[in-house]
Amino acid sequence: MTEFAQLLVVGVVVGSIVGLGAMGLTLAFGILKFANFAHGDMMTLGMFLAYAVYTRLDGTAMGPFSVGLAMVPAMLIAMAGVGLVAASVDQTVYRRLRRRGSASITMAIASLGVAIMVRAVIQLIWGPTPVRYATGINVAWTLPFGLRMRPDQVLIVIAMFALAVGLYLLLFKTRLGKAMRATSDNPALADISGIDTERIRAATWMIAGALIAVAGVMFGVQSQLKFDAGFEFLLPMFAAVILGGVGNPWGALAGGMVVGISQEVSTLWIPTGYKTAVPFVLLTVMLIVRPRGLFGPKG
């Protein structure tokens, strides 16, 4: 039982990272109408941008965590940086394709090209060897029932909750959010209702970029940074997006949790090496049984 609960805790941590990334991915999927295969490499970019800033600042660890307060500005810069990169890629590539009326599949292929370029740039700047934000070990806290959780992991779950709440407020309490939801539902109708949909798309890229940057930083805090680390998250994120129904951020967050928890808990029954295949199995079952997602609309 303890073993199960312990895996559950780890699953929630992994699920938080996947869910954070998937929220941005599903927003972009819903509003831009194509599967963005560059999302994973944008995650890597986020973790490395934060690394670049963090290592230039005073990097002493704070309290029980392995990183210090300097990670706050580092993460903010990474969020803005990835958001800007994503929005500029949209301006130079996807916007032209949209104007031309290209199929969503064409944009998906272009996004894979973008992904390869981003990964190459990361390799050029930061090299092929993995790095870390901070050295040293992060001593785990012992929770009730003998569960153990590292302070960094608590930080990850808190960040996920904070951003989910922030995204909720943005989407449902601001004019921008309302316009984003309208554009997602029906871009043509949003256009003729006087919404500047190009501005909405730019804002969507900024938000998706910021979310994926946080996911990258959170992953980097508890692991090592490598140029292809984000790409490994692409499939779990897509699985979360499809589980939750395309365009639904809360669905994506819940989907991320399902992916993270099932991946970790599955190691009770199957060899650990197979756990990365679990999200894909979920994805396939979902595509067969209910392609519109767990919370998707009927029909």
Place this chain on the structure above:
Amino acid sequence: MIEALLPVPTFLVSLSGVMNWSVGFFTTIAILGIVTLGLNIQWGYTGVFNFGIAAFLMVGAYTSALLTLPPAGDFQSYQLGLQLPVVVGWLGGAAAGAVLAFLIGMPTLRLRGDFLAIATIGMAAILRTVANTSEGLVNRARGLNGIPRFMGDYVEPSDYRWVLLATCVVALALVYLLVRAVTQSPWGRVLRAIRDNEATAQAAGKATVPYRMQSFVLGGAIMGFAGALWAHRVGTIAPDSFSDLFGTFFIWTMLIVGGSGNHLGAVVGTLVVGFFWFGTPLIQEDLPKALGTQVFVLRQFAIGLLVVAFILWLPKGLVPEQAPVSRFAPTAHRSALDRLRARLGGGESAA
């Protein structure tokens, strides 16, 4: 998987060096050309979005290797090892590719294109995981070694590369003729109709999903065959040789650069992108040192850039698709070169 095969560029100074390099290069191009033709059937003709080419190459390569290798010896553990002739292995590889396509296609071909893309890229990841993890299946990450060569017993090792080149070029020619024949048939016209407008094809009474499946399976079989050719060429395969970057994205680049929807374009794209990729090491030594060490990453960047640039500015590729009209119509008599000239002269506008 691609890097391993080409001789070290330093030998290039001499004429025999050029020869050595070219034999290896054209053998590689012939095999990759077959893969690109397979993708062209799926994507170029039918609009089926396969992002898991690596998975098809992998099952083809592994199936053929397991059929032709001797039974597992000490310190090895893999299934089968039937010691069948290499030709049987190739056919087995093609069959495996077809079966994989059928299995992936069953749940996903009815869905929107981007879901199929996600499912296929996932299949490649899952197959790599299984091959790396499963004990006693395909020797895990150690890979399979000593895969027999086609006619390897009858030819002097020093002359073997010529046999290999000839085999692969003949295979490419046969696959080319095959795909040309099937796409010029009424069946091929239905495929293009589905690609261009699925609703219209349905309205014309064509059950589009079975056609998509047939095209996906044919393309999968061709890719499986190419994977098998590859396995017997290199003699050693391991799960991580079939990465998404080289196994899948590289082939997409070739098709997009060449021009999807026509077979000549697929082969031309393979040649051009292949020369760009494999030719880069040749100039590496002449570059300034700082650039020389980064050249492989820059080359990767350039591959991504090529795809985006072609999609933006030359969406029809170097050899645009021929308008699907009767071959007796006047325009059909123009050669590919004529069309290329017309394009460079600013003749056709990009769609």
